[in-house]
Amino acid sequence: MKATNLHLAYGTKIIYDDCSFHTEPSDKIGIIGVNGAGKTTLFRIILGEQQLDDGTIELGSQRIGYLPQEIIIPPEHHDITVWDYIAAGRPVDVLQNQLNQEYEKLAKYPNSAKILARITELQDLIDSYDLADFDYELLRVIEKMHLSDLTDAKMRDLSGGQKSKVAFARVLFENADLLLLDEPTNHLDVETKTFVSNYLRNYHGTVLVISHDIDFLNTVTNKTLFVNKVTHKMKLYNGNYSDFRRQYAAEKAAEDARITEQEREIKRLSEFVARARAAKRSNTALIGMGHQREKVLAKKLAELETREQEYSRVHLRITPAKQSGRTPLEVQNLSFKYPDGPEIYEKLSFSLDRGEKFLIVGENGAGKSTLLKLITGNLQPDSGSIIFSQNTTIAYYAQELEILDSRRTILENVQTHDFTDTELRGMLSNFLFYGDDIFKKVDILSPGEKARVALCKILLQRANLIILDEPTNHFDPETQKIIGENLRDYSGTIIMVSHNPAFVEQIGITRMLIVPPRQDFTSQPQKSTSGGNSRMAIIKNYSPELLEYYYYLNSELI
Numbered sequence: 001m002k003a004t005n006l007h008l009a010y011g012t013k014i015i016y017d018d019c020s021f022h023t024e025p026s027d028k029i030g031i032i033g034v035n036g037a038g039k040t041t042l043f044r045i046i047l048g049e050q051q052l053d054d055g056t057i058e059l060g061s062q063r064i065g066y067l068p069q070e071i072i073i074p075p076e077h078h079d080i081t082v083w084d085y086i087a088a089g090r091p092v093d094v095l096q097n098q099l100n101q102e103y104e105k106l107a108k109y110p111n112s113a114k115i116l117a118r119i120t121e122l123q124d125l126i127d128s129y130d131l132a133d134f135d136y137e138l139l140r141v142i143e144k145m146h147l148s149d150l151t152d153a154k155m156r157d158l159s160g161g162q163k164s165k166v167a168f169a170r171v172l173f174e175n176a177d178l179l180l181l182d183e184p185t186n187h188l189d190v191e192t193k194t195f196v197s198n199y200l201r202n203y204h205g206t207v208l209v210i211s212h213d214i215d216f217l218n219t220v221t222n223k224t225l226f227v228n229k230v231t232h233k234m235k236l237y238n239g240n241y242s243d244f245r246r247q248y249a250a251e252k253a254a255e256d257a258r259i260t261e262q263e264r265e266i267k268r269l270s271e272f273v274a275r276a277r278a279a280k281r282s283n284t285a286l287i288g289m290g291h292q293r294e295k296v297l298a299k300k301l302a303e304l305e306t307r308e309q310e311y312s313r314v315h316l317r318i319t320p321a322k323q324s325g326r327t328p329l330e331v332q333n334l335s336f337k338y339p340d341g342p343e344i345y346e347k348l349s350f351s352l353d354r355g356e357k358f359l360i361v362g363e364n365g366a367g368k369s370t371l372l373k374l375i376t377g378n379l380q381p382d383s384g385s386i387i388f389s390q391n392t393t394i395a396y397y398a399q400e401l402e403i404l405d406s407r408r409t410i411l412e413n414v415q416t417h418d419f420t421d422t423e424l425r426g427m428l429s430n431f432l433f434y435g436d437d438i439f440k441k442v443d444i445l446s447p448g449e450k451a452r453v454a455l456c457k458i459l460l461q462r463a464n465l466i467i468l469d470e471p472t473n474h475f476d477p478e479t480q481k482i483i484g485e486n487l488r489d490y491s492g493t494i495i496m497v498s499h500n501p502a503f504v505e506q507i508g509i510t511r512m513l514i515v516p517p518r519q520d521f522t523s524q525p526q527k528s529t530s531g532g533n534s535r536m537a538i539i540k541n542y543s544p545e546l547l548e549y550y551y552y553l554n555s556e557l558i
Contacts, residue, residue: 001022001023001046001057001058001059001062001178001206002022002023002056002057002058003019003020003021003022003055003056003057003058003234004020004055004056004057004058005018005019005020005054005055005056006018006019006020006045006052006054006055006057006234007019007052007053007054007055008038008041008045008050008052008053009053010444014232015038015041015232016038016052016055016232016233016234017231017232017233018055018233019055019232019233019234020055020234021225021234021235021236022236023206023208023223023236024206025205025206026203026204026205026206027206027207027222027223028200028201028203028206028207028209028220028221028222028223029206029207029208029209029221029222029223029224029225029236030209030210030211030217030220030221030223030224030225030240030241030244031208031209031210031224031225031227032210032211032217032224032225032226032227032241032244032476033226033227033228033229034229034432034476034478034479035432035446035448035449035452035474035475035476035479036229036445036446036448036449037227037228037229038227038229038232039182039210039227039446040069040182040210040446040447042227043066043180043182043208043210045057046059046064046178046180046208047064047066047180059178062176062177062178062205062206063125063128063174063176063177063178064176064177064178064179064180065089065171065172065174065176065178065179065180066171066179066180066182067167067168067171067179067180067181067182067184068182069182069183069186069210069447069474070447071160071163071164071167073155073156073163073167077155078154078155078156079154079155079156080154080155081151081152081153081154081155082147082150082151082152082153082154082155082158082166083142083151083152085155085166085170086138086141086142086147086166086169086170086173087138087173088170089170089171089173089174090129090134090173090174090175092126092129092134095122095125095126095129096126098122099119099122099123099126102115102118102119102122103119106119128175129175130175137173137175138173141169141172141173142169144192144195144199145165145166145168145169145172145192145195145196146165146189146191146192146363147165147166147169150162150166150365157341158365159364159365159369160187160369160399161187161364161365162364162365164186164187164364165187165188165192165364168181168184168188168196172196172199175204176205177205177206178205178206178207178208179200179203179205179206179207179208179209180208181200181207181208181209181210181211182210183210183211183212183447183473183474184196184209184211184216185211185213185216186470186473186474187364187499188499189363189499193216197216197219197220200220201219201220207220207221208225209221212474212475212476212477212480214241214242214477217240217241218240218241218242219240220240221240221241222238222239222240223236223237223238223239224236224237224239224240224241224243224244225237226244226248228308230308231308255305255307256307258305259304259305259307262300262303262304262305263304265300266297266300266301266304269293269296269297269300270297272289272290272293273290273293273294273297275290276289276290276291276293276294277290318427318459318460318462318486318490319462319491319492320393320462320463320464320491320492321393321418321462321463321464322391322393322464323354323391323464324354324389324391324392324393324464324465324492324493325354325389325390325391325392326353326354326389327351327352327353327354327389328352328354328388328389328392328464328465328493329351329352329375329386329387329388329389329392329465329493329495330350330351330352330385330386330387330388331348331349331350331351331375331384331385331386331387332349332384332385332386332387333347333348333349333383333384333385334347334348334349334374334381334383334384334385334386335347335348335381335382335383335384336370336374336379336381336382337382344367344370345367345370345371345374345381347384348371348384350513350539352465352493352495353493354464354493355491355492355493356493356494356510356511357493357494357496357507357508357509357510358493358494358495358496358509358510358511358512358513359496359497359498359504359509359511359512359513359542360372360495360496360497360512360513360515361497361498361499361512361513361514361515362514362515362516363515366515366516367515368469368497368515369398369399369469369497371515372396372398372467372469372495372497374386375467375495376394376396376467388465391464392464392465393461393462393463393464393465394463394465394466394467395458395459395461395463395465395466395467396458396467396469397454397455397458397466397467397468397469397471398469399469399470399473401450401451401454403454403457403458404442404450404453404454404457405442406441406442406443407441407442407443408441408442409438409439409440409441409442410428410433410437410438410439410440410442410445410453411424411425411428411438411439413442413453413457414427414428414453414456414457414460416460416461418460418462419460424438424460425438427456427459427460428456430456430482430486431452431453431455431456431479431482431483432452432478432479432482433449433452433453446474447474448474448475448476448479450474451471451473451474451475452475452479452483455471455483459486459490463492464492464493465492465493465494465495466487466490466492466493466494466495467494467495467496468487468494468495468496468497468498469496469497470497470498470499471483471496471498471503472498472500472503480500480502480503480506481506483503484503484506484507485506487507488506488507488508494507496509501544505544509542510541510542511539511540511541511542512539512540512542512546513538513539514538514539514540516538
């Protein structure tokens with residue numbers, strides 16, 4: 001793939017300014033940059049969904065496989081099984097039917113060059129799908145992605161995390177020449193991620209991956225494409241993410257030293273020109289030298305490089321508007337199942353203490369998000385009670401980010417009577433929105449930017465019980481650190497679903513509820529540590545060692 005002189009702008013907002021890079025076959029390239037830099041936009045250009053203002057991207061005849069960050073299953077696929085959906089990634093039957101039709105045409109028109117060319121094209125495409133290993137590879141991908149128990153499930157019945165894993169399995173099975181992967185590890189447990197990492201590292205084609213997962217990038221990639229939001233440039237570095245960080249730090253140090261020297265020279269010339277201008281008319285020599293230096297000064301000013309702007313953040317310490325009772329939430333004998341589905345919860349009981357930070361872990365589809373929806377009232381239990389103390393107020397962050405109004409600006413989405421616009425500007429800086437950024441419409445933001453707006457809005461509600469469903473899915477490492485600091489200092493109660501151990505540790509979790517996989521639904525009820533019977537819940541006092549134990553030894557639970 002060869003990108004040459006890429007230019008793109010949305011109105012006055014520049015995305016790319018004269019960007020060029022070249023990749024080699026079998027390159028594994030990590031694409032990095034802050035949220036909103038234009039990483040996903042690059043994928044849309046490659047896919048032909050976005051037109052450049054100028055420049056070209058040459059792809060040749062490569063077949064492209066694409067895993068978007070937000071998975072949407074088309075309605076026509078809602079009723080097919082997981083097995084059929086993944087298998088359709090290599091549409092061999094469809095292509096074979098088309099090939100047969102072309103042969104029928106050839107029988108009528110044996111000298112048609114157009115038909116012969118189409119037959120060759122279809123046959124080459126069928127051959128590229130490697131029919132000899134079709135069944136073996138399909139079974140291997142399904143097994144290694146931990147989808148064996150879902151092969152007969154309908155696509156419409158899957159959870160968000162399950163859909164993401166199935167979509168990823170289909171992309172891997174496609175056997176495309178060029179893979180475009182946008183945040184592929186968001187819903188992967190450690191064992192599945194290990195399989196995917198090895199698979200991609202040895203993949204026959206080119207892989208472009210947008211990811212904020214540093215370990216994943218370091219394992220898979222051999223090159224790094226940095227998309228700079230400030231300069232609107234791209235640069236391709238040899239090496240993985242850690243290699244890039246070292247090279248970039250050295251470049252920044254050299255750049256800083258170079259600009260400092262430029263500024264020193266400009267100051268010296270400016271002082272000389274000022275003295276020459278103030279000299280008496282009789283001092284023609286000094287005045288003449290001043291004119292010469294003034295020309296040199298003008299050239300130096302034109303050549304002066306601009307430092308990347310570094311923004312400061314105000315300290316964010318938002319407290320709940322009012323204190324909850326000592327037990328803000330109590331769940332008593334909760335039972336729930338979806339229509340025609342298995343029992344998800346049976347007599348689940350637990351309670352939270354004021355100020356507690358409570359973690360829920362479990363495999364995709366086990367019922368983590370379902371529990372949050374039951375607590376927030378978006379779903380109703382079949383039996384049992386969810387009891388809040390009199391003063392409990394709730395703010396809910398869902399993966400779908402439905403709390404945002406896409407027609408309004410960032411500032412309008414977070415406005416509240418409790419804070420002035422000046423205060424909101426300062427608080428938005430903690431979520432990496434600066435200056436005129438706050439006047440952007442939400443509908444043009446990247447998924448990561450939308451997630452930051454949603455989390456800011458949640459905190460500004462000043463609720464005393466915050467419920468978070470996978471809050472770090474779209475965040476780069478810097479953003480995760482900032483958000484983690486904000487939540488760690490929050491004095492209210494937090495319930496969180498997360499598969500990110502580093503973020504979990506930063507928050508200061510006190511207890512964790514472990515949700516066993518669905519295949520364990522028929523096991524004998526277990527006694528939860530907080531009383532009541534539950535087929536699902538094992539509640540433990542949190543420790544990093546305990547989370548690590550479940551994460552590594554029982555990776556399917558995370």
